[in-house]
Amino acid sequence: MSRKNKKLPKNYYIYAYVRADGTPYYIGKGRGNRAWEIHKRNNGTVLTPTDSDRIIIMEQNLTEIGAFALERFYIRWHGRKIDNSGILHNLTDGGPGSDGYQHTPQAKIKCSKRIPWNKGLTRDDPRVAKYANSLIGIVRSQKTRHKISQSARKRTDDRTQTQETRQKRAESVKAWYVLNTKPKLTCLNCKNIFTSPSFSKHANKCYKNKPMKDPNK
Numbered sequence: 001m002s003r004k005n006k007k008l009p010k011n012y013y014i015y016a017y018v019r020a021d022g023t024p025y026y027i028g029k030g031r032g033n034r035a036w037e038i039h040k041r042n043n044g045t046v047l048t049p050t051d052s053d054r055i056i057i058m059e060q061n062l063t064e065i066g067a068f069a070l071e072r073f074y075i076r077w078h079g080r081k082i083d084n085s086g087i088l089h090n091l092t093d094g095g096p097g098s099d100g101y102q103h104t105p106q107a108k109i110k111c112s113k114r115i116p117w118n119k120g121l122t123r124d125d126p127r128v129a130k131y132a133n134s135l136i137g138i139v140r141s142q143k144t145r146h147k148i149s150q151s152a153r154k155r156t157d158d159r160t161q162t163q164e165t166r167q168k169r170a171e172s173v174k175a176w177y178v179l180n181t182k183p184k185l186t187c188l189n190c191k192n193i194f195t196s197p198s199f200s201k202h203a204n205k206c207y208k209n210k211p212m213k214d215p216n217k
Contacts, residue, residue: 008032008033009035009057009060009061010060010061011031011060011061011062011063012029012030012031012060012062012063012064012066012067013029013030013031013035013057013058013059013060013061013062013067014027014028014029014030014057014058014059014060014062014067014070014071014074015027015028015029015030015034015035015055015056015057015058016028016055016056016058016074017047017048017049017054017055017056018049018054018055018056019054020054023087024056024078024087024088025047025087025088025089026039026047026088026089026090027058027071027074027075027078027088027090027094028071028090028094029067029068029070029071029094035055035057036048036052036055042107043104043106043107047089058070058074068094068095068096069095071094071095072093072094072095074094075088075090075092075093075094076093076094080093082104091104118131187202187203187206189203189206190206
């Protein structure tokens with residue numbers, strides 16, 4: 001649907017799609033031919049009325065910020081069906097972004113049945129490597145990093161671990177630390193490599209049972 005034969009509203013504007021009884025069922029912010037374009041959702045529902053007389057321009061000649069503010073005001077005034085607050089079919093509270101968006105029951109069921117793309121894949125899979133490489137160089141804001149940190153911390157706090165599991169994790173971390181951070185020494189007698197804490201204990205046994213070899217020979 002277009003409005004080529006009529007003059008378009010100036011600058012940004014607020015429009016409403018109304019029912020036969022005159023009550024609005026959708027309110028949006030637009031510019032140019034936006035109000036008369038076909039608004040079709042993923043489930044196939046078309047919001048744009050076939051009768052152009054049921055497209056009402058409520059406010060016009062607005063700045064973008066002013067249009068966002070009025071869009072939010074009118075949506076809150078009439079309320080939304082999805083949260084049982086009113087009569088509009090809007091999925092969000094309006095304004096920039098998607099504040100207040102709520103999935104429909106059908107969308108929630110569809111999402112719950114969706115299988116993650118990486119389920120069952122190992123780290124050696126090229127698709128996993130490709131995804132990991134796509135994340136290299138991404139700079140996240142301080143706010144985003146804080147959200148990720150809080151989310152990870154909550155998952156850790158909610159995770160219940162037995163005393164045995166905690167002990168195993170602690171021993172694993174300790175073993176890694178000793179193996180990767182402690183200096184390594186080579187026994188001149190048996191040529192085996194040891195970390196410094198265990199070398200003295202080994203040397204006492206190794207040199208006692210077998211004479212030390214001269215490293216210059």
